[in-house]
Amino acid sequence: MESFDVIIIGSGSGLDVANALARQGMKVAIIERNNMGGTCLNSGCIPSKLLIHSADILEIIKNSHQFGINVEKFSIDYAKIVSRVNKFVDESSNMIRNEIAKVDSPKLFPSECNFVGFKTIALKNMELQITAEKILISAGSRPTIPLIEGLPNSGYITSDEALNLKIQPKVLTILGGGYIACELAHFFGSLGTEINIVSNKDSLIHKEDSDISNKMTELLTRKYNVFLNCNTTHISRKKNGFDLIARDSNGEIVEIYSDQLLVAIGRTPNSDSLNLELTNVKTNEEGYVLTNEYLETNVKGIFALGDIVGRYNFKHSANLEAKYVYHNIMNPYQMVPVDYGAMPHAIFSSPQVAGVGYTEQELETRQIEYIKSYYKYIDTAMGKAIKDQDGFVKFLVNKKDKTILGCHILGTDASVLIHEVVPIMKTKNPTIDVINRSVHVHPALSEVIARSAHEII
Numbered sequence: 001m002e003s004f005d006v007i008i009i010g011s012g013s014g015l016d017v018a019n020a021l022a023r024q025g026m027k028v029a030i031i032e033r034n035n036m037g038g039t040c041l042n043s044g045c046i047p048s049k050l051l052i053h054s055a056d057i058l059e060i061i062k063n064s065h066q067f068g069i070n071v072e073k074f075s076i077d078y079a080k081i082v083s084r085v086n087k088f089v090d091e092s093s094n095m096i097r098n099e100i101a102k103v104d105s106p107k108l109f110p111s112e113c114n115f116v117g118f119k120t121i122a123l124k125n126m127e128l129q130i131t132a133e134k135i136l137i138s139a140g141s142r143p144t145i146p147l148i149e150g151l152p153n154s155g156y157i158t159s160d161e162a163l164n165l166k167i168q169p170k171v172l173t174i175l176g177g178g179y180i181a182c183e184l185a186h187f188f189g190s191l192g193t194e195i196n197i198v199s200n201k202d203s204l205i206h207k208e209d210s211d212i213s214n215k216m217t218e219l220l221t222r223k224y225n226v227f228l229n230c231n232t233t234h235i236s237r238k239k240n241g242f243d244l245i246a247r248d249s250n251g252e253i254v255e256i257y258s259d260q261l262l263v264a265i266g267r268t269p270n271s272d273s274l275n276l277e278l279t280n281v282k283t284n285e286e287g288y289v290l291t292n293e294y295l296e297t298n299v300k301g302i303f304a305l306g307d308i309v310g311r312y313n314f315k316h317s318a319n320l321e322a323k324y325v326y327h328n329i330m331n332p333y334q335m336v337p338v339d340y341g342a343m344p345h346a347i348f349s350s351p352q353v354a355g356v357g358y359t360e361q362e363l364e365t366r367q368i369e370y371i372k373s374y375y376k377y378i379d380t381a382m383g384k385a386i387k388d389q390d391g392f393v394k395f396l397v398n399k400k401d402k403t404i405l406g407c408h409i410l411g412t413d414a415s416v417l418i419h420e421v422v423p424i425m426k427t428k429n430p431t432i433d434v435i436n437r438s439v440h441v442h443p444a445l446s447e448v449i450a451r452s453a454h455e456i457i
Helices: 013-023 038-043 045-062 077-102 179-192 210-223 315-330 359-363 381-386 414-420 430-438 447-454
Strands: 002-009 028-031 107-108 113-117 122-124 127-139 142-143 172-173 194-198 225-227 231-238 240-248 253-258 261-263 267-269 302-304 344-345 353-357 370-376 391-400 402-408
Touching: 002 013, 013 028, 013 038, 013 315, 038 045, 038 077, 045 179, 077 107, 127 315, 142 447, 172 179, 172 240, 172 253, 179 194, 194 253, 210 225, 210 353, 210 391, 210 402, 225 370, 231 261, 240 261, 261 391, 302 315, 344 414, 353 414, 359 370, 359 391, 359 402, 370 447, 381 447, 391 447, 402 414, 414 447, 430 447
Parallel strands: 002 028, 002 127, 028 107, 127 302, 172 194, 172 261, 194 225
Antiparallel strands: 113 122, 122 127, 142 267, 231 240, 240 253, 344 353, 353 402, 370 391, 391 402
16 A cells, blocks of 8 residues: 555646645645546646648638639548647647656556455556545546437447548538537538437537527538437437437438437446445535535545546646645635636537636526616628628626626637627626727627627617
8 A cells, every 4th residue: 555645636737736836845646547647638628629621721822712712632541631630749748747747746656446344445447546635536438328229239420530530521410419519510511521419408518598599500501411400319320320229309200311329418427436435525416526615525535526526527627626636635624615707618510619707597596686778790891801691799798887697609710709798797897888998809709708798888
C-alpha cells in the first residue's frame, strides 16, 4: 500500500488540480486508464473542432459563387483530414505523458482502478493499492448506449470512433438530435456524406431556447434527412450497412438504410466502474456523483468535478470547477462555493449556436416577467456583406430592472459573439443598458448584438 496526500482519478481537468497541488509540495497521484488529456483532448471538443474547421472551409468554397468567386474544381482528401487531427491529438497526449514522467509529483499510474475500501483504490493493471486522505474523482463520462434490439452487436460507432473513421461513409445515420449529432452531421455532410438524423424529440437541440431549436431544425431539415418524434425499435446489420427500424408519432414504420450508424444520444457518467459504494460516496439515479456547493461529496475529503458531476458537461465548466477544487482542498476551513453564473456554451454546427443564461421556456416555467428582443444578422451591414440570411441574436431581459437574463445566438461566429454578453452578466450591474451605452465598431458583426440590445430601451 502506497500513501499519497491527494489521489486524482482522471487526467482531464483533474490534471490541472494535480499539477497545482504538486507545486505546493503535495505528494499527488494521478490515475488515467486511457490517453492523457481526458475526453476533450482525445475524443471530444479538440478533435471535433479540428475536423469541423475543414467542414467550415468546405462550406466557404461551396458558397464562394455568391461572392463572385467561381471555384471550378476541388477535391477532398478525407484521409489527410483525419490524420491531421489524429497526429495533433496523439502528439498532445504524449507530450503531457512525457512531462508527467519527468517529475515525482504528480505520479502517473496508467491503469484502470476502483475503490476496494474506504479511501483505498486498487490499480487493476499494476496489482497495487494506494490511499490518500483527499481524493478527487474526475473520471468523466462516455457515450450513452440506448437499449435497442439488435444494437449491441451491430457494429455501431459513437462520437469516440466517428472522429477517426478511416473511411468516409457514403450514407450516415445519426441516432440522436443533440449538439453532438448536429456537429458531426455538419462535418460529414459538408464532405458529401448523405445524412439521416433520427430523434425521438420534436425538434433538434431541444434543450436550447425554443427559437434557436426551431430555427436549427428548419435549417438542417433543408440539408439532411431529419426524422423527428421517431422511436427506434430495431437495428440490424446487413452485409454492407445498417437497417434502422423506427416508429413515428403516427405509429407509422420508418425504415432507414445506411452504410454507417452513429449513436449520439448523450453521455453517461463513469461512476459505475469505480465501486464508489466501498468508500461511501453517493450518486444519484443517473449515476452522477453528488456534491455540495464546494464540490465535496458526502465523504469529507473526497471531491468530484466535470462530467461525472453533471452540472455542466463542458470543458470550460470543468476547468472552472478545477480552480475551486484546488482552493477547497488547500483551504478546508475556508472553502469557496463554485460560482456557475453566466456559464456560456456553444455548438460548432452550421450555423453555429451559442447561449448564456435562461431560455425563454425556462423563464416561462419560473414565471419570471421578461422582455425579449430579436435581431437578424442580415439587417446589419456585416450581415449583408457575409450574406448570413438566417442568423439572429435574441435577448431575454428582466422586465423590472433590465438585467440580462439570457442571450441566444444562431449564426456566423456565434461562439465568439456570446462573449460580449458573458462579462456583463458577471458584473454587479448586468443590465442591457451597458451594451446600449457602448460604442460598437461599424460595420463589425458585433453590431448585431448592439442592435438586438437597442430593441430594449
